[in-house]
Amino acid sequence: MAIGKSVKRVDAVAKVTGRARYTDDFYIPGMLVAKYLRSTIAHGRVKRIDSSKAKRLAGVEAVYTYEDVSQTKFATAGHPYSLDPAHKDVEDRLLLTQHVRYWGDEIAIVVAENSLILQEALKLVEVEYEEYEPLMTLEASLSKDAREIHAGSNNVIGESQYTVGGKIEDVLAGADIVLQNRYRTQMCQHCHIENHIAYAYMDDLEHIVVVSSTQIPHIARRIVGQALGVPWGRIRVVKPYIGGGFGAKQDVILEPMVAFLTLKLGGRPIKIDLSREECMIGTRTRHPFDVKMRAGVNRDGTLVALDMEALSNTGAYASHGHSVAGAAGAKSRSLYPRAALHYHARTVYTNMPTAGAMRAYGAPQIIFSVDCIIEEAAHKIGMDPVEFRIKNVALQGDVDPLTGERFVSCGLIECLQRGKELIRWDEKRAARPKNQTGPVRRGLGVACFSYASGTYPVCLEIAGARIILNQDASLHIQVGATEIGQGLDTIVAQMAAETIGIPFEDVHVVSTQDTDVAPFDTGAYASRQAYVASNAVFRAARELKAKILEHAGRETGILGGELDILNGEIVDRKDPSRKVVSLKEVALDAYYDKEHGAQLTAEVSHKTRTNAPTFGCTFVEVEVDVPLCSVDIKEIYNVHDSGVILNPVMARGQVHGGVAMGIAAGLYEEMLIDRESGYIYNNNFLDYKIPTVVDVPDIGCEFIETYEPTSGYGNKALGEPPIISPPPAIRNAIWDATGVKINELPMTPHTLFKYFKKAGLL
Amino acid sequence: MAIGKSVKRVDAVAKVTGRARYTDDFYIPGMLVAKYLRSTIAHGRVKRIDSSKAKRLAGVEAVYTYEDVSQTKFATAGHPYSLDPAHKDVEDRLLLTQHVRYWGDEIAIVVAENSLILQEALKLVEVEYEEYEPLMTLEASLSKDAREIHAGSNNVIGESQYTVGGKIEDVLAGADIVLQNRYRTQMCQHCHIENHIAYAYMDDLEHIVVVSSTQIPHIARRIVGQALGVPWGRIRVVKPYIGGGFGAKQDVILEPMVAFLTLKLGGRPIKIDLSREECMIGTRTRHPFDVKMRAGVNRDGTLVALDMEALSNTGAYASHGHSVAGAAGAKSRSLYPRAALHYHARTVYTNMPTAGAMRAYGAPQIIFSVDCIIEEAAHKIGMDPVEFRIKNVALQGDVDPLTGERFVSCGLIECLQRGKELIRWDEKRAARPKNQTGPVRRGLGVACFSYASGTYPVCLEIAGARIILNQDASLHIQVGATEIGQGLDTIVAQMAAETIGIPFEDVHVVSTQDTDVAPFDTGAYASRQAYVASNAVFRAARELKAKILEHAGRETGILGGELDILNGEIVDRKDPSRKVVSLKEVALDAYYDKEHGAQLTAEVSHKTRTNAPTFGCTFVEVEVDVPLCSVDIKEIYNVHDSGVILNPVMARGQVHGGVAMGIAAGLYEEMLIDRESGYIYNNNFLDYKIPTVVDVPDIGCEFIETYEPTSGYGNKALGEPPIISPPPAIRNAIWDATGVKINELPMTPHTLFKYFKKAGLL
Secondary structure (H helix, E strand, O other), X not given: OOOOOOOOXXXXXXXXXXXXXXXXXXXXXXXXXXXXXXXXXXXXXEEEEEOHHHHHOOOEEEEEEHHHOOOXXXXXXXXXXXOOHHHOOOOOEOOOOOEEOOOOOEEEEEEEOOHHHHHHHHHHOEEEEEEOOOOOOHHHHHOOOOOOOOOOOOOEEEEEEEEEOOOHHHHHHHOOEEEXXXXXXXXXXXXXXXXXXXXXXXXXXXXXXXXXXXXXXHHHHHHHHHHHOOOHHHEEEEEOEOOOOOOOOOEOOOHHHHHHHHHHOOOOOEEEEOOHHHHHHHOOEOOOEEEEEEEEEOOOOOEEEEXXXXXXXXXXXXXXXXXXXXXXXXXXXXXXXXXXXXXXXXXXXXXXXXXXXXXXXOHHHHHHHHHHHHHHHHHHOOOOHHHHHHHHXXXXXXXXXXOOOEOOOOOHHHHXXXXXXXXXXXXXXXXXXXXXXXXXXXXXXEEEEEEEOOOOOOOOOEEEEEEEEOOOOOEEEEEOOXXXXXXXXXXXXXXXXXXXXXXXXXXXXXXXEEOOOOOOOOOOOOOXXXXXXXXXXXXXXXXXXXHHHHHHHHHHOOOHHHEEEEOOEEEEOOOOOOEEEXXXXXXXXXXXXXXXXXXOEEEEEEEOOOOOEEEEEEEEEEEEEOOOOEEEEEEEEEEEEOEOOOOHHHHHHXXXXXXXXXXXXXXXXXXXXXXXXXXEOOOOOXXXXXXXXXXXXXXXXXXXXXXXXXXXXXXXXXXXXXXXXXXXXXXXXXXXXXXXXXXXXXXXXHHHHHHHHHOOOO | OOOOOOOOOOOHHHHHOOOOOEHHHOEOXXXXXXXXXXXXXXXXXXXXEEOHHHHHOOOEEEEEEHHHOOOOOEOOEOOOOOOOHHHOOOOOEOOOOOEEOOOOOEEEEEEEOOHHHHHHHHHHOEEEEEEOOOOOOHHHHHOOOOOOOOOOOOOEEEEEEEXXXXXXXXXXXXXXXXXXXXXXXXXXXXXXXXXXXXXXXXXXXXXEEEEEOOOOHHHHHXXXXXXXXXXXXXXXXXXXXXXXXXXXXXXXXXXXXXXHHHHHOOOOOEEEEOOHHHXXXXXXXXXXXXXXXXXXXXXXXXEXXXXXXXXXXXXXXOOOOHHHHHHHHHHHOOOOOOOEEEEEEEEEEOOOOOEOOOOOOOHHHHHHHHHHHHHHHHHHOOOOHHHHHHHHOOOOOOEOOOOOOEOOOOOHHHHHHHHHHHHOHHHHHHHOOOOOOOOEEEEEEEEEEEEEOOOOOOOOOXXXXXXXXXXXXXXXXXXXXXXXXXXXXXXXXXXXXXXXXXXXXXXXXXXOEEOOOOOOOOOOOOOOHHHHHHHHHHHHHHHHHHHHHHHHHHHHOOOHHHEEEEOOEEEEOOOOOOEEEEHHHHHHHHHHOOOOOOOOEEEEEEEOOOOXXXXXXXXXXXXXXXXXXXXXXXXEEEEEEOEOOOOHHHHHHHHHHHXXXXXXXXXXXXXXXXXXXXXXOOOOOOOOOOOOOOOOOOOEEEEOOOOEOOOOOEEOOOOOHHHOOHHHHHHHHHHHHHOOOXXXXXXXXXXHHHHHHHHOOO
C-alpha cells in the first residue's frame, strides 16, 4: 500500500516552489529585533559594562546586561525532563553572563527597531574585562592549577563507565595479541542551512508564544518555563518548517531569551536571527574526542576485548554535556557484543565553543576509534578486514551485553557481504600490487557501525498521534514528532495510509508544531521519530479504523469486524474485491447524521520501551595523491540494515546526506580556534570548508531489509547512522593505499602532510 | 467551584490592552488586496464588461469578472451540511454574477498591490447594463408578471407550515373572540464592529488556508470546497479573535472568493477587507416580515388559537432563505404551547440586499407579531396583560405540541412575576389616570418570548472538545465552538475547571479555531454553543479526570475510584480535606515516567438530540412625547429563565447587549432603500442610526435560575434571546400610554407621526 513506496514528500511542492514558510517568513507588525553583545575574550569576567550610550541611540528599545537577568541557572539540553535527579541536565546557564567562558559569550543584548540600528548600538556598549588564561585544550582544563570554568566542577562535567564480559585487564591479558592506539576527532559544526532564529510575543499578559526553528518544541516549552520561572502551560512554542538542525537545534538556544524580552517589553514581538558567524561560534558544535583504545584479539580472528578510554571536550557550557560521551559508549556496545568491553569516559569544560548534540551523538567519535583499532587488529593477525568483521560483529539473536536486550533484527553480516560485492573487494585487492610506490595510490577501506533507534532505557521515549477522519474521506494527522527537513511528515502519512487503508494522497499532515495542541513528543533526535512515532501512529490509526468500521457497520448493518478499508472503500473483509460502501459516505454519515455518529478521531500517546539497534557499514575505494596529500574517493557504498525501508527515495536521501557529511568530517571540516585568544578563525562558509556537490562523489546506497517487530512498521533508525562509518572507512582505505595510519580527523592535506612526512613518504 | 462565578474573561487582558489579534492584525509578506466591482443598478444584466484598462494599471495584479468563474452554483448559509436533500440549502450563488440582483451585486473583482490602486482600477472597468424593473417589495415580487430574480423560483424560495391543536379555522370558530391584525418588521443590519474580512494563501499547490472573521469556520471550510470543487480536507479555515457577528458571519461571504483568488494567483496571499458601506449592503440583513395574525381567545382568559401567516423578504439571494421563517415559526411554538397553532410562511426574493441569519433568527419578527396580538387579546377581554400571559404561557411539564418534547425546565411564570415586581406594575397602573391626555404620557408594556437552545431536530447539533493535562497541572482546552466575542472561551474554561476540579485560572483555552486540528463543531449561532458544547466538555472533562485519577492510583497505590481532584490536588474522595498527592506530581509522572503513563488527554465529539427552550420577558415603562413623536424608556427589565447562569457578569453583558439591540430594532434601526433604484441611502453609521451609550437607558436584568438536565451544567440559551421581547414590550407600552397601536417597526418618530396623525393625536 503506502509503506515501502517512494511516494512524493508531502512538502515537496511547498519546498521546491519556495512557498514553505520558515520562521523568518513570518512577520508580526511592529516586530523588534535583538542581537547579543558577545565577548571579545575567551575567558574572564566583565568588570564594567556601560550601555547608556547605546540606550540613547534613536531606535534602540532596550539594552539588557547580565545585571538584568535572573541568577537562576538552567540547562539547555534537549533531553526529556527526567524524574530521576541523577539524570538531571547540568544547569550552568544564565540568560546573560558576567563570567565569560568562550570567545563570543553572551554578556548583553540590544533590542531595536531594525538590524542597522542594532549594529550601531552594539558598538556603543562599553565593556571592560578582567581576563583569565583561556583553557583551550583538555590538558589545560585538567591541569591541577587550572581555573574552574564553572565553580565546583573541577572542569569535569561528568564521568561514566561500563564493563561487560569480565574485568578488562584480565581479558586483555588472556588475548593472543593486544593492540593499542590513540585517536582524536575534531570540533565541527552542523552547518544547517537555516541559522538559529526565534521570535516571541504575547497576546495577553499571561501567555508567551515563541516561534522557533527548533527540533524540540515541547522541550523548548519546558526550558523556557524553567529559565523564566513561568508555568509551562503558559508557554506555547510553534515550529514552522525547519531548514535543518542536525542536533544544533536539539538545544534551547534563543527561546528563553526571546521569551524574556517579550515579557520585559510588554508582549511586543521580538526576533533574534543569528548570523552565520554567530551560529557557528555561539550555538553548538560536535564534541572533539580523544580516545585511547586497546583491543585484544586471538589469532583465530576472535575479537576478545575492547578497552575504550575517552575524553570528551564540551567547551564552555554543559549543553548535552556528558550525555554525548555516555551515549557514544552505549551505542558502541551493540557492534561487537560478544567481546569483553570496557568503556570509561570523562567530559571536560574548556573555553571553546559549546559542544552539544550532533548527528549520531558521539557515535562517530567512538566508532572512528573502534573501526581504526579493529582494522589494526585484522591486519595484525593477517586476516581480511571484512572477514574479521564478519566473524565478530553482532548477529541476530545476540544481546546487548549490558542490558541483556536481544537484537531481534540484525542484518549486519549481510550488509558487509553486499558491500564487499558492490565494491568488488576481493577482485580489486587481488588485482592490486602489494606495495604501491607511485605518487598516486589506491586503497580499499571498510568500517561498520551500530546505532540505537531511540534513547530508551536511558531516556523517556514518548510519541503522540492524533488522526481525524475528514468529511471527504481524507485524514488529518497531527503528531508530536517534528519535521525538520528529514521527511517525518511524509513517513507518518504513509503509516496512517497503510494502516487505515486509504490512498497516501488523502492524508494531510499538520506540519506546524504547536505545543498548545500538538500531541506530546520530545522531538527530532536520536533517529527516534520514525521508530517511536510508528507505534503511536499505528495504534491511533488502528483505533480510528475500528471506529470507522464500527460506524460503517451501523450504516450498513454489517458488523464492523466483517469489514475492511481498501483504497478508500469499505469492503468485505473476506472478499476485499466486494465494495460495501464508500468511505466518503461513511464519513459524511458519521459527521452529519443527526441522531448517530460523531466526528471520528483517535489519539494515542505511546511510551516505547525498546531500543532496536540499526546496523550498517561503509565500503570505500580511495585514490591518494601522496605528493599533494589529497584523497579522491573513487567509489563509496553505504549498506544499511534499518529494518523495513519506509520510503526508498527518502531513505536514499538520508544516506546521501549522511555519507556526504561523513566524508566532510573525514576529509574537510574543522573549527579552527586560536589557542591564545579563543578566537574562531573560520566562523563562516568561506573559511569553514564543507564539501560542495563537486566535492562529493557518487554515493552508492543499499539496504538489507530486516523486520524489526518492536516498531509499528518494521523500521529502525536511519537519520543519523549514515554519517558514522565513512570517516573510519576512508581512514582505513588511506592506510591500505599508503601504509600510513592516520589517527585523527579531519584527514585534510594538512594532516596527511604531517603523517606522510613522518612516515617518510615525502 | 467555577460555574456560577463571575470569573474574569480569559480574553479580558488581551482585549483591553489591544493585544488580541483580529484577522486584519495578521500580515503575510507580499499580501495583495482585492475589492469587488459592485453593480450600480438593482436588477439587470451586464451586457458588456471591459477590464482591459484596469488590467493595464501599474500595481494591478488581476481582474476577474463573471466570465472567469465557475458556473457551479453554491449556497452560502452557515447551516450544517444535511444528509436530507429536503434540507439542502438553496444554491443560487456564483462567485461573480452577470445577472445583477441588487444594488451592489458583485460582478467583478480587482486584485492589486494596495487599496489605492484598487480604487483607481475599479474606476477603469467599463460596464454596460441591460436594466430590469427592480422588485423592491413583496407585492412586486409576487405579482403575476414579475420577472424571476432566480430562474424557476417564481420569486418564492420556500414555503412551510404546521398546524397543532386542531384545524385552525375550527378552533377559531369556537373561540369567544377572534382578533386579527397585520404587523410588519423592517430590514436592519447586524452592525458588528469588525467588518467582514478574510484572506487566503497556499503553502503548496494543494492546500488552501483561509483566515477569516467567521462564526462558522468548519462550515466555511465545507462551502469553500463546494464553491471551488476542491476536496474539503484540502481547505483549512482559521478564525482569530472576532469583533462581533450577530449572524452576519454565520454566512460564507468572502471565503470562497479569497480562496478562488489565491488558487488563481499561485498561492499568493490575498485579502478582502470590506468597507462599512460594503458590509452594510453586500453582506446580510435581517429579513423583514409581513405577518397576518389571528388570535382566538375565550372570555375566561384562555388563549385558544394563534394563526400566523408570514411573508419573509430574503432579498436578492437565498442565504439562510426560508430557514429563518421556518425557524421563527418553530420557536414561537413553545411560548403558548397549549393553544391551537397554525403557522404558514413563504419567503420571497426581492431586489433588496440579501437577508440572512441575525440574532434570534426570525424569532423577533414573529414574536413581535405574537406579543402584539396577545396584548390586544388581553385588552379585548379586559384582563391584565401580565395575568393573561401567566394564564397562557408555557409551564414546566408542557410539551412542544408538534414534537412532543417536554419542557423539563421552565420558569417563565416566575419571570413574569419577578418582572412585574421590578417595574412595580400594579402600583404604577393603579396610580395612573385612566386616559392620559397631555403631551407627555406614560405607559407600561410587557412581552414574552421562548427560544430554543440549539437547532435540533431540524439541524444537526454536534460539538467537540479536547482537553490536555499539562505538566504544570494546568489544562489546555480546544473546542469546536467558536469565540466571537460572546465569551464562549471563558465558559468552556469554567466548565472544564468545574468538572475536573482545578482552579479556573489553570485552564488555558485555544481560542483560535483551525479546522485542521480543532474538534468539529458547526459554530456560533442559535445560542447553541454553551448548551451543546457543555455536553462535549463535560464528557471530555469527566474522561480526562478518570484518566488522571487512574494514573494517580498507579502512583499512589490507591484505587482511582477512591480519589478525587479538589482545587488542583488529588484528595481522598471520602475525606476531601485529606490531600493524597499534588496534581502536578501526577502530571509529571504521567508525562515523564519512562515505563508507565502517557500524555493524558481526552477528546469527545458529541451529538445533542435535545433542544431545551429558554424563556423570558421584558417589562418596560415609556414616556411618549406625543407632539415630538418620541419615546423615552424610563425603565426596562429583562427577566430570563436561561437555566443555570454560568457566569453572572458575562450573562448580564449578553442581556445588556441584547436589550440595547432590541431597543434599537424597536425605535431606531432601518435600512432605507430607494424604491426606484434599489440604492441604499444609509449604508454607513452616520446615516444608519444605532443607539449609542447615551441613547440606551439603564437596563435591569434578572435571572430566574432553573436547572436544565439535558445540558452539561444546567444551562440554556442566552446569546440571542435578550433581543426578542423589547420591541413588542415597547410597542405595548406606547399603546398603553397613547392608546395607539403601532403595528410596524421601527417605531421612529417618522412612524409614530403617521400613526398619531391617523389616530387624531396630532
